Amino acid sequence: MTKSFLRIFFLFFFIIPEFFVCRIMSQERQWVLTPKNISSALAEDSILAASDTLRPAFHLVPPAGCMGDPNGGIYHQGWYHIFYGLQPFSSSPGGWYWAHARSRDLLIWEHTPPTHTPAFEFGLDAVGSGSTITAADGHVYAFYSAAGKDGKMKFWQARFNSDLSAWQHSAVNPVLTLDQPGIPPFDRFWRDPFVFTAGGRTFLIACADLFEADDVSVPIFEARNAQLTQWEYKGIMFTYPKYKARNLEVPELRKLGNKWILLASTDAPVDRCLYFIGNFDVNSLKFIAEKEGIIDYSGHYYAQETIRDDKGNLYLMAWIPGWDRDWLPAYMNSPLKNSSPLWNGCFALPRQLMIDPDGSLVQKPVDVLKQLRTVHRVIEGHDLPVTSAFTAYDVIEEIKGNQLEIKMEMDLHHASFCGINVLCNREGRKGLFICWSGSMINVDGVIVPLPEWKQGQTLRLHIFIDRQLVEVFINEGRYCVSRKVQPECIGGRYIALTRLGGTARLVSLEAWQLKAVRP
Structure with missing residues (x-):
């Protein structure tokens, strides 16, 4: 058998069919992220997705589509709310909107209708990762990163209604861009805003990087108005050597006991969630780490998100990606492929965070999981x-x-x-x-x-x-x-x-x- 024949055989039976399959699928499912289109796609795909016998049975999974980062975790009006990026038209990543699930107990989750969609009026076609906060005016606001019409990453704000089932974007969006005076030229990784309060003031931190620097940076900004639409750059809150982490994605700074804990994910040299326990100085706006560690040693655990309840308990959730094998030709019956190609991703079990006496992070599966026990x-x-x-x-x-x-x-x-x-x-x-x-x-x-x-x-x-x-x-x-x-x-x-x-x-x-x- 000649090499020429093998080339023709491989081209005819593998490359060309795969090209047309992908072409047809992309033409069929390239939809705009409107509530109607999302609802239609999820209704169509969720029945087959639910039939997958390997789909997790007591973890939080999307009805269908590709689940992304958890976002905006918040306890509000007796509900635990979690938002997450969802690509509803495919089991492959990209083109997210904020899907919304809520729970009374962190065990049984209710998926709400798709209303947290991109700000089309500003030229956005997707919603990136971000956070939520209850502001001094009593409203809950969302902050997220997304590329504007010029292709540059910017931070956007939306205000929720009373039960968080819908949002309205601020007319003054974007609320934070790298073009604003005084902000260093962060070259890449500018994304993932996290908003929090300390000492009666409201701050925002984000993933960022100065390309020529030896350390990756977490900059900090302070709100200049009650509506949280004006932000002032205050400096670099925390740095970390690039040889240990290429970036610090989805950073979060939370009070835990009498300490502060900084959580972040990095995608290099390996995918991991990291934690740093230390002190945050509200005057210098610096976070000084006293102890660091790995939240989960697996590369299957990423983009952590926390929720604090009304009793002060801090719970951790995270994304477990990579369930599909879309890089395999659709017509190949491979054991590596899901039995259902219409879903991808789930969340890890919720964990309660505590600091033990020696200053290390302890993660416990939430007690409500005991309700699942039978024999x-x-x-x-x-x-x-x-x-x-x-x-x-x-x-x-x-x-x-x-x-x-x-x-x-x-x-x-x-x-x-x-x-x-x-x-x-x-x-x-x-x-x-x-x-x-x-x-x-x-x-x-x-x-x-x-x-x-x-x-x-x-x-x-x-x-x-x-x-x-x-x-x-x-x-x-x-x-x-x-x-x-x-x-x-x-x-x-x-x-x-x-x-x-x-x-x-x-x-x-x-x-x-x-x-x-x-x-």
């Missing part, structure tokens, strides 16, 4: 003896499922490593492996250091399995990892205990079947 199983503590096999697997027959909550404690004892495999087959193979070797834990290839571990200490895991999504809370939430298990890697619905090189001990294990909050 309960307890496995008594016992030794896991060494075997002749290189790695031993003990499948636990009493526990089986792909909607599970597991709480367990293990003692390394004499083993080189021990752990658990979930979503595995009856032989303990495939699935997602969690392997612990003392000062390090490996969650499906994600390495998490445990520097505080000392010989003889045990490991505690709190695991949530939602079909192909697994969230792991390590040692009472001091470390977290969220992972998607690709369909071809799922072995089944079993769990198995593993060890290598000696006897390990299971101290305790209990598990619950979890009910779905949607079909």
